[in-house]
Amino acid sequence: MYAILDFLETGLLNFSAWQLILYTFIAVQITLSGVSLYLHREQTHRGIQMNPVIQHFYRFWLWFTTGMLTKEWVAIHRKHHAHCETEDDPHSPQIHGIKKVLFHGVTLYTQERKNQETMEKYGQGTPDDWLERNIYTRFHYFGIVALAFLNVALFGVIGLLIYAIQMLWIPVFAAGVINGIGHFVGYRNYRTDDSSRNITRFAFFIFGEELHNNHHAFPSSCKFAHKKGEHDIGWYIIKLMNKLGLCQIKKVVPDLYVDEAQKDFDGETVKAILTHKFNVLQVYIKDVIKPNLAEEYQNASTSFSKRIKKYTQNLSLDPQFLKSDIKSKWSAYFEDSKSLKSMLQYKAELQAIWDNNTQSVEEMIIAFKAWCTKAEASGNKMLQDFAVSLRQYKLHAFTAK
Numbered sequence: 001m002y003a004i005l006d007f008l009e010t011g012l013l014n015f016s017a018w019q020l021i022l023y024t025f026i027a028v029q030i031t032l033s034g035v036s037l038y039l040h041r042e043q044t045h046r047g048i049q050m051n052p053v054i055q056h057f058y059r060f061w062l063w064f065t066t067g068m069l070t071k072e073w074v075a076i077h078r079k080h081h082a083h084c085e086t087e088d089d090p091h092s093p094q095i096h097g098i099k100k101v102l103f104h105g106v107t108l109y110t111q112e113r114k115n116q117e118t119m120e121k122y123g124q125g126t127p128d129d130w131l132e133r134n135i136y137t138r139f140h141y142f143g144i145v146a147l148a149f150l151n152v153a154l155f156g157v158i159g160l161l162i163y164a165i166q167m168l169w170i171p172v173f174a175a176g177v178i179n180g181i182g183h184f185v186g187y188r189n190y191r192t193d194d195s196s197r198n199i200t201r202f203a204f205f206i207f208g209e210e211l212h213n214n215h216h217a218f219p220s221s222c223k224f225a226h227k228k229g230e231h232d233i234g235w236y237i238i239k240l241m242n243k244l245g246l247c248q249i250k251k252v253v254p255d256l257y258v259d260e261a262q263k264d265f266d267g268e269t270v271k272a273i274l275t276h277k278f279n280v281l282q283v284y285i286k287d288v289i290k291p292n293l294a295e296e297y298q299n300a301s302t303s304f305s306k307r308i309k310k311y312t313q314n315l316s317l318d319p320q321f322l323k324s325d326i327k328s329k330w331s332a333y334f335e336d337s338k339s340l341k342s343m344l345q346y347k348a349e350l351q352a353i354w355d356n357n358t359q360s361v362e363e364m365i366i367a368f369k370a371w372c373t374k375a376e377a378s379g380n381k382m383l384q385d386f387a388v389s390l391r392q393y394k395l396h397a398f399t400a401k
Contacts, residue, residue, distance in 0.1 A: 009156050009157065010155075010156045011152065011153060011154045011155040011156035011158075011159060012153055012154050013154050013155060015155060020155060020158060020162065023155075023162070024162050024165055024166070027065070027162075027166060028165065028166060028169040029205065030061060030065075031061065031062065031065050031066060031166065031169060031170060032169065032170070032173065032174070032205070032206060032207055032209075033207055033234070033237065034058040034061055034062045035062070035073070035170065035174055035207075035209075036206075036207035036208065036209055036234045037050075037058070037207070037234055037237065037238065038050065038054075038055065038058035038059075038062070038070075039058075039062070039068075039070065039073045039074060039077075040077065040209070041222045041234065041238070042055070042222075042247075043070055043073075043074045043125075043126055044073075044074045044077050044078055045219055045220045045221075045222070045251070046220065046250060046251065047220055047221060047222030047223075047249075047250055047251040047252070048222045048238055048247050048248060048249055048250055048251075049247060049248045049250055050241070050246065050247045051245070051246045051247060054241070054246055054247065055127075056131075059127060059131075059132075059136065063136045063143045064143035064144070064146065064147055065143070065144065065147055065166055066144065066166075066167075066170050067140060067141050067143060067144045068170070069113075069132075069136055069137060069140065070126045070127050070132070071119060071123040071126040071127070071128075071132075072113040072119065072123070074122070074123055074126050075113075075118050075119050075121070075122035075123035075126075076090050076091075076109060076112045076113060076118065076122070078122040078123075079112070079118055079121075079122045080092075080179075081216075081219055082122070084193070084194040084196075084216070085183070085194045085195055090108055090109070090111075090112040090118075091105055091108045091109070091112075091175070091179045091180075092183060092195075093179075093180050093183050093184045093195075094183065094195050096108065098180055098181075098184050101175075101176065101179055101180035101183075102176045102177075102180035102181065103176065105171060105174075105175025105176045105179055105180060106171040106175050108175070109175055144167065147163060147166070148160070148163050151163045151166075173205075173206055174209070177199070177206070178199075178206065178209045178210070178212060181197070181199055182196060182197055182199055182209075182210070182212035182213075183195045183196055183197065183212070184197065185197060185199070186198050186199045186200070186212070186213070187213075188213045189213055189214055189217070189226060189227055189278075189279075189282070190213055190214070190216075190217035190278030190279065190281075190282065191278050191281050191282065191315075192213060192216045192217050192278060194216055196212050196213040196215070196216035196217075197212060197213050198210065198211045198212060198213045198214060198230070199211075199212060201227075201229050201230045201231065202229075202230065202231040204233055207232075207233050207234040207237075208224040208225065208231075208232030208233050208234040208235060209224070209234070211224040211225055211226075211230055211232060214226045214227075214230070217278045217279075218253040220251045221251055221252050221253040222234075222235070222238055222249060222250070222251060222252060223235045223238075223252050223253065226253070253275065253276075254275065254395040254396050255395070255396040256272055256275070256276040256279055256280075256393060256394075256395065256396075257393075257394055257395075257396055258389050258392045258393060258394075259392050259393075259394040260392060262391060262392040262393075262394065263391065263392075264369070264391055265365045265368050265369055265372075265391055266365070267361050267365070268394055268395070269365075269368075269391065269392075269393050269394065270361055270364050270365055270368065271395065272393040272394050272395045273354065273368070273390070273393055274354055275395060276393075277351075277354050280390070280393070281347070281350075281351070283386070283389075284347055284350070284386060285312050285315050285347075286312070287382060287385070287386055288343055288346075288347075288380075288382045288383055288386050289312055289315065289340070289343045289344075289347070290308065290309075290312040291382050292339045292340070292343055292380070292382055292383075293308045293311070293312070293334070293337065293339075293340060294308060296337060296338060296339055296340075304333075307333055311333065311334065339380070342378075342380075343380075343383070346371075346374075346375060346378075346383065349371060350371055353367045353368060353371060368390070368391075371387075372387040372388075372390060372391055375387035376388070
C-alpha cells in the first residue's frame with residue numbers, strides 16, 4: 001500500500017519541483033514548435049521542407065500531446081487565409097467576437113474540423129499514408145489518453161497538472177492568443193486586407209507567431225520578422241536546421257531596396273512593388289502624407305500634431321476595420337487641408353494600379369509610369385521624391401547562409 005502511495009507521489013522519475021517545471025516548459029515548447037514550424041510554415045504554406053524524420057516526429061508528437069491531425073489543422077488555417085475576416089473565416093474575432101475566439105477557440109476549431117468540405121478543399125497535399133489513416137486518424141484521441149497515463153507513471157499525481165498544462169497550451173496560445181489577439185490588438189507593419197496585428201516584437205515562447213501581421217502580408221514566407229527589433233525564434237531554428245541539413249528553405253520574402261542606377265520601370269520593378277505593396281504604401285504614408293500634413297499645420301499646437309501622427313497611423317488600417325465615428329472624427333480634423341485630399345487621391349490611384357489583376361506586366365509598367373509622371377509634375381517635393389524612388393525599387397534575392 002505504501003509503495004503505491006509513494007509511486008503516486010513521485011512517479012518513476014522522482015523529479016524535483018524545478019525539474020518538473022523545466023520538463024513542462026520544454027514539452028510545451030516542442031509542441032508549439034511543431035505547430036509553428038511543421039504545421040504552419042511547412043505543411044500549410046510550404047515555406048520550408050523538413051527531413052522526413054523530423055516531419056514524422058512532429059506528426060507523432062502533435063497527435064500524442066494535442067490530438068491534432070495534420071490535415072485538419074492545415075485545412076482550417078488555409079481556409080482562414082482564403083476567407084479572412086468574413087463569415088467563412090473559421091476563427092475571426094471580427095466575426096465571432098474576441099471573447100469567443102480567445103476563450104473558445106478550440107470549440108471553433110472542433111466545429112470546423114468536422115466540415116468535410118473544408119477538409120477536402122483545403123487539406124490537399126498533407127500526409128495520407130498508412131500511419132495517418134490507420135493510427136493517427138483512426139485512433140484520434142488515443143495519444144492524449146496515453147499521455148495522461150504516461151505522465152502519472154513518470155511524475156506521479158503531479159503529472160495530471162503537467163498534463164492539464166500540455167492540453168491547455170495550444171488552445172490558449174495558438175487558438176486563443178494568436179488567432180484572437182493577433183487579429184484584435186497590436187501594431188501593424190503592413191496594410192493587409194484584414195485586421196491582423198503583430199502582438200509584440202518578441203515572444204520567445206510562441207516561436208515568432210506573435211508577428212502575425214507580417215505573416216498575413218507574406219503568408220508563404222517562412223521568416224516572420226521583417227523590421228528592426230523583431231525576433232522570430234522559429235526563423236532562427238529554421239536557419240540552424242538548414243545548416244545541419246535537416247530542412248530546406250523554400251520561400252522567403254526578398255528584401256526591397258532602392259537601386260539608384262535604375263532610371264525607369266521594368267518588369268523587376270513591377271515585381272518588387274507588387275511583392276511589397278503593403279510596404280510601399282507604408283512608405284507613401286510616412287514620406288508623403290505625414291510630412292505634408294506636418295508642413296501644412298506647422299504652427300499647430302502640440303495636441304494637434306499628435307492628431308496628425310494618430311491619423312497617419314490609422315491610414316495604415318483597412319477602412320473596413322475602422323468604426324464609422326472614428327473615420328468621421330479624423331476627416332473632420334483635416335477637412336480644411338489644402339493638400340490631404342490630393343495626397344489621398346494619388347494614394348488611391350496608386351493602389352488601383354496594383355489592385356487591377358487583369359493587367360499584364362507591360363500594362364502595369366505603363367500605368368506606373370503615368371502615375372509617376374503625374375506625381376513629378378505636381379510641384380510637391382515629397383510626392384516627387386517618392387515617385388523617383390518608386391521607379392528604382394528592386395528585390396534582393398534571398399540566399400540561405
